[in-house]
Structure formats: C-alpha cells, structure tokens
Amino acid sequence: MVDQTAMGAPIKSADQKSKEAYFTASQMQLVWARFKKNKAAMIAGTVLIGIILMGFFAPFLSPYDPTIAGRDKEYQNGAPQIPMFCDHNGCSARPFLHTLERTRSIKTNFRWVTEINTEQRRYVELFPTGWEYRLFSFELNLPGEALDIAIPGFRMTTHLFGVDKGGIHLFGTDHAGKDIFSRTLHAIYTSLAVGTIGVFISFVLALVIGGASGYFGGWVDGVLQMFTDAIRTVPAIPLFMALAAFVPDEWSSEARFFFISIILGFIGWPTLARRVRTHLLTERNQEYVLAAKMCGASPTHVIRRHLLPSFTSYIIVDLVISFPYMVLSETALSFIGLGLKEPVNSLGVLLQSVTSADVLLNYQWYFIPVIFFVGMVLAFVFVGDGLRDAADPYSDHK
C-alpha cells in the first residue's frame, strides 16, 4: 500500500494538473487547443495572417502609388519584371533588373518600342524613399459634414524595396502604367475593410432580430421569421444590383465604398439571425436563465449577460465563415461596374478590364491578383471550418 502511494503520487499530480488545466480552461482556451491540432487550418491561419498583414502594410510594401499618380509612363501594359541574380555577364549577390530602353526607328515603323538592354543592370535597393503615404490613417468623407472622420496616422516615405533607376513592376503594369503589384496589395486592404464593415453590420442586425425573435418567441418570433424568410427568398445579387445602380455618379469613392459595405451587411444578416434565434430558443428555457429572471433581470440584461456569452464562439465562427462571401460579393459587384470604382482598388476594380480580347490574348498578367484572392478566400474558408470543428464540443468524440 505504502509502496503504491509513493509510486503513484508524482504520476497522479502530473495527470491531475493536466486534468485541472482542462477543467478550468476557458472556452477560448479549449477552442484554441483543438484548433492547434488541425494542421490544414493552422497553415491556412498563417497564410491568412500573412495576407492581412500585407493588406495593412500595403503602402509600405508597394513601391508605387496604386492610383494614377504613381503610374509609369514609360512602361504601359508592361510584362512582370522578376529580379534576378545571374545573367550572361555573371552573378551578383544583389538582385537586379535589366535596363529598358524606348526606341523609335525605321525598323519599328516609327512606333515607340520598349527593348530590354541586357548589358546594363539596375539593382534592387531596400528601404528607398518614395511616394508619401500614411500608415494607420483613416479618413471618411461621407455626404454631410458631421460624418467626416479623420485620423491622421503616421506620415512616411520609406518603402520596403525599389530600384535605383526606372521602375520595378513585379506583376507588370496595366494599360495606364499603374503597378499591378501595388494595386493588388491595396486591393487586399480594401476587400478586408469592406468585408469587415459588412460583416459587422449584418452581425448587429442578426443579433437584434434573431435575438428578439428567439428570446420572446410566440407571435414576435412568427412575424420576424416570416419577414426573414421573405428576405431570404429574394436573390440578393439581383436586388443588390437594383440598389447599387441608384448610387449617384457624383458620390466620392469613399461614400460609395461605405454604401456598398452597408448594403452587403443588409443582405448578409438572415442566415446568422436564424442561427442566433435557434440557439436562443433552446437556451432560454435553461435553469440559469430562469434564475436570472427570478432575480428580476430585464430582457436586455438576460440576453447580454447570460445568453450571448453562451454562444460567443459560435458567433465568431459564423462571422469568419461569412467573411469570404462578403468579399466575393463585393468583387462581383465591382467587377460588373456597380460597386467600387477607381481610384479605389479592389479585386473587382482590377478585373474590370480583363474581359477584353486584347487582355485575354496579350496581357495575361492582369490575372495575377486573382491568385491572391482565391488564396485569401480559401484561407478564410479553411480557418472558418477549423474554428467550427474546434468550437464544437463533440468534435473530439467522432
């Protein structure tokens, strides 16, 4: 007996510790522990964080202004330029590009032609000074004075990379000479911003409508559900097209941007509202809710303090899952010319010109941003799925 307790004690304590850690862990810690086990979701999460950081630091990472101000007049519809380390003249530790020369002669029928001079090199430099930009700044210029918000942020002119002479265009340039690499990075930022606002709005609507419907039940639930179902049957994009077409042309690009995000939010809420409702309907009959009610808590208090925390993790998962659909709808709308317009950059705006035969046949690098967006949406979908599995307490037992 003595022997056994002496042997068992250290093992037991280690075992107990992990058990205790498990039992005292918060919901978030449990979710995180399960999420870490899912390899695909972890990889997707890393990719996603990378993409989000790229979006946030877009001005720093991009060597050129993505608007018409930063265009390269010498290199329009230019092919992607990949920095290299070696050429026929030998290798260098510093990556370089070859020099471009624009010539016009009888040989080219007197048209300007860009030629690559492989004898001369232009070296890539780190942290050069370029166009001025602001990090973490936020400006809003809606119709009406009271709605204008401006957070100045930091002024900076340093960029991650550039070349000493001429331009470097990793993804080539478009018909106006704008750098597609810079535009892609800024487009990521725009899409994330539109998605965030849209998700936020639909989230608030879903909480209010779904919450009221689920908590009160009865005829309130009946009326609200009828309304929600009617909204759900209307195909969103055609309706959205009908609404977006009413945006006056003279609106500023920021105002347009907010209008689009708001509409996206107004379309996305029914699915989430239904889930909130279903959850509340089962949860409102639990004892702890009854206890709170007996103590005289008001409905808003019960919903806010007792019911919402019971399914925060599900809501977060739903938000992550609905995010890519917001991004995709924005892209689709901008693509057909009803959403965002230049000088705002988003994937839809970038793709506006690609259906022309000229681009399809000659300038396929216009499609490079698509890869980033498919990557971003895939990463979101994987992370959302991983989170859903992790938030489901029964997923371990399957």
Next chain:
Amino acid sequence: MLRFIQFACTRAAMAVFTLLLVSFIVFTLMEMVPGNCAERYLAFKNTQGEQISIENIRAEEQRLGLDKPYIQRWAGWVGNVFLRGDFGDSCILRVNINQLLGDKIWISLGICFTALLVAYLIALPVGIISATVSSPGLNNSLRLVSYLGLALPNFLLALMIMLFSTMVFGDTLTGMFSKEFRDAPWSYDRVIDFLSHAWLPIFILGWSATAFALQTVRALMSDEYGKLYVTAARARGVTGGKLLWRYPARHALGPIINSLGFDLNRVFNELPIVAVILTLSEAGSLLLEGLARSNDQQLAGAIIFMLTAAIVSLNFMTDILLSLIDPRVRKSVMGG
C-alpha cells in the same frame, strides 16, 4: 386525404403571402429611387432636344397614374401581375415588359434549373460514396474540390475558361446563339445551336452549386451513417447499395430537398454576373441593362419578382414533395 389538401392549401397561401411581401419590398425599393418614371422619360426626351416644362411632367405623371397614392399603385401593379400576368410597360423603353422579357426569362430559368439538376446528379452519388468510403486520399481531394468551388467564384471561373479558350482555341465562347439564329423563330436548328452554346453557362453555374451540394450531401450522409439503425441493419445482413439506399440515404434526402430553394437562390445570384462575362443577352444582363444604364425600375422589379416567384414555387413544391415521400413529415402533416 382531406388533411393533405388542407396542408397543401396552407402552404400555397403562405407562398402567395411571401410573394406579396416580397413584391411589396421590391416595389418600395423601386419607389425609393430618386425621380419617377415620368421625370426620367421626359429627361430622356430633353436630351433629344425637346423643351420640357413642369406641366409636361405633371401631365405625363397623370397619364401614367403616378399621382395616385403609393399603396394604390402597388395594389394595381400586384393585381395586374397576379391576375393577368402583366408587368406593365417598361419605363424607358416604352415596350410591354412581357414582350421584352419574352422567352429570355424562360431560357434563363431553364439554364438555372438545369445547372441545379446537373449539380445534384453529380453531388448525390459522389457525396454518398465519399461519406461511406473512408479513404483519406479520396476524401481530401473531394474536400479540396468543394473548397475550390467555394473559393473560385463562378465569375472567376468563367474568366479563367475564357482566358484558356482564347489562348488555346482563339475563341471566347460567348453568347447564347450564333449570329444567324439570334432573332430567328424556334426551330430544330436553333435548338441545336442553343444547346451548343448553353453547356458553358450551365457548367459554370453548376460548378459552385455542385460544390455546395457535395458538402451538404456528404455532411448529412456521414451523420446518418454512424447511427445505430444503420449498424442494426448491417447486423441483419443488409449490405452494399441496398443498405445505403434503404436506410441512411432516405433520411439524408429530406434536408437536401428542403434546401433546394436556397440552392436555386444561389444560382440566381451568380446568373447576372456570369451572363455579363459570357455576354448572354438573357435575363441576367437584361437586368443589368435595365438597372445600371437606364434605371428602369419597372423592368428590374419584374425580373426580381420573376426570380423570386421561381424560388417560392420551388419551395412550395419541395414542401409538398417532402410531405409525400418522408414518413416523418407525412405523419406530422396528416396527424396519427
């Protein structure tokens, strides 16, 4: 039987009510657009060099009945639509909308339904097999395909196909009819020509519908497959396809039929954008034309109403179908 008729009637009444509610929402939205039809039409005339005064606008409003109260106009519109199937005249084009939409809307609906059908023809067997066969290679590749279906939206897929076909075949594969058949009456040759063009939009629209359907079928099947009644059936010696069709597939079928309406909704969402890329002059791009170029509220309202009506009637049919084939639902409908 009487109970069933009662059930069908309630469902039908609910469907009509939903349609009324939707038509009210759509009509209200159309009404919120700044400027009414008379102003817009006369503004258009103004650009043609005609002098327009306030009196002209008032007279035109009176002629179109725009001076009546809002609810009365809505009632008139809905009454015409429901009783006579008449959507009135287009605001800008001054043509009857029924004539304008003509068989275009039927072609669009046909394409969407075919896409949905193709999606389920693929998704049902593949989903069932993948839920029951536990091979990680097959499962992972299926997951990847369905994720790609979600992440590569239809319009990007359409663009990719166009990029590919221009690079390889030098043809952009656009349009719904060849030139010589565009305005020709329906004939055998026109149908063949139509089919030779229609496969591409059907494929593109079906692509993400398949991805969604595949996920649903798989999830439902793997949920049911682990249940005890399946094990019990297997213990009694039922195996193979018989086991699948008799037991879990029947259970999984209910929710799938139930979600058909929302799948159709999703296909409708994709239709206009795909139509723009493939330059199909069908309902989708007609909608864009009506809205973006000319703010033609009547046309837009008619199209949205038609699409919603298709979804509502599909929902109605699936409800009825479910009550016929699913004993659980049948019991709750018929009682005892």
